[in-house]
Amino acid sequence: AQSVSQHNHHVILSEAASLELGCNYSYGGTVNLFWYVQYPGQHLQLLLKYFSGDPLVKGIKGFEAEFIKSKFSFNLRKPSVQWSDTAEYFCAVKRDGNNRLAFGKGNQVVVIP
Amino acid sequence: SQTIHQWPATLVQPVGSPLSLECTVEGTSNPNLYWYRQAAGRGLQLLFYSVGIGQISSEVPQNLSASRPQDRQFILSSKKLLLSDSGFYLCAWKKGLSYEQYFGPGTRLTVT
Numbered sequence: 001a002q003s004v005s006q007h008n009h010h011v012i013l014s015e016a017a018s019l020e021l022g023c024n025y026s027y028g029g030t031v032n033l034f035w036y037v038q039y040p041g042q043h044l045q046l047l048l049k050y051f052s053g054d055p056l057v058k059g060i061k062g063f064e065a066e067f068i069k070s071k072f073s074f075n076l077r078k079p080s081v082q083w084s085d086t087a088e089y090f091c092a093v094k095r096d097g098n099n100r101l102a103f104g105k106g107n108q109v110v111v112i113p
Numbered sequence: 114s115q116t117i118h119q120w121p122a123t124l125v126q127p128v129g130s131p132l133s134l135e136c137t138v139e140g141t142s143n144p145n146l147y148w149y150r151q152a153a154g155r156g157l158q159l160l161f162y163s164v165g166i167g168q169i170s171s172e173v174p175q176n177l178s179a180s181r182p183q184d185r186q187f188i189l190s191s192k193k194l195l196l197s198d199s200g201f202y203l204c205a206w207k208k209g210l211s212y213e214q215y216f217g218p219g220t221r222l223t224v225t
Contacts, residue, residue: 009154032212036216045216094212103149103159104156106156
């Protein structure tokens with residue numbers, strides 16, 4: 001079974017539209033949560049992360065994500081996307097005491113100018 | 114600052130040929146090192162990780178192997194490539210107890 005789930009693999013939207021990408025995981029216990037982004041032709045890079053504290057985390061380029069423990073979710077949002085947000089977005093989960101990251105299948109987001 | 118290098122950037126190899134992909138990290142010591150394979154629509158699959166020289170953990174049984182001959186060098190190998198080995202291979206590192214992994218530019222492997 002997929003441990004980290006991302007739905008709607010392909011997302012197409014217009015500039016200024018709002019974006020929300022879902023991420024659900026199936027691990028119990030303490031987790032650390034990440035969103036990575038891969039822009040065309042670039043390295044995979046960290047967008048934002050949650051370790052503890054405020055469940056609403058802010059990342060680069062106006063992105064934010066909310067950790068809802070009861071729903072095992074860490075959804076990514078941006079109120080108004082730009083063409084430059086075209087990229088593939090990956091959710092990743094690290095279980096406490098584990099050196100490994102489990103990634104979701106990714107969301108390919110295309111923003112139309 | 115730390116940097117991570119992978120080479121080659123692209124590779125086309127026939128079925129049955131050997132493989133060697135190299136990853137090196139600069140600017141840090143004793144990193145944890147990781148090999149992933151990225152396939153379209155399938156996300157990143159962890160293949161191997163290493164917490165130190167000569168220490169390799171395998172996540173997925175297959176015809177690939179990994180080695181860590183030096184502290185900041187991680188090598189992915191195969192004796193005989195299969196068509197199914199085609200993909201985008203990413204190396205990543207993280208430092209000790211930190212949580213974030215940093216990724217290299219990747220190698221695009223096509224097995225023909």
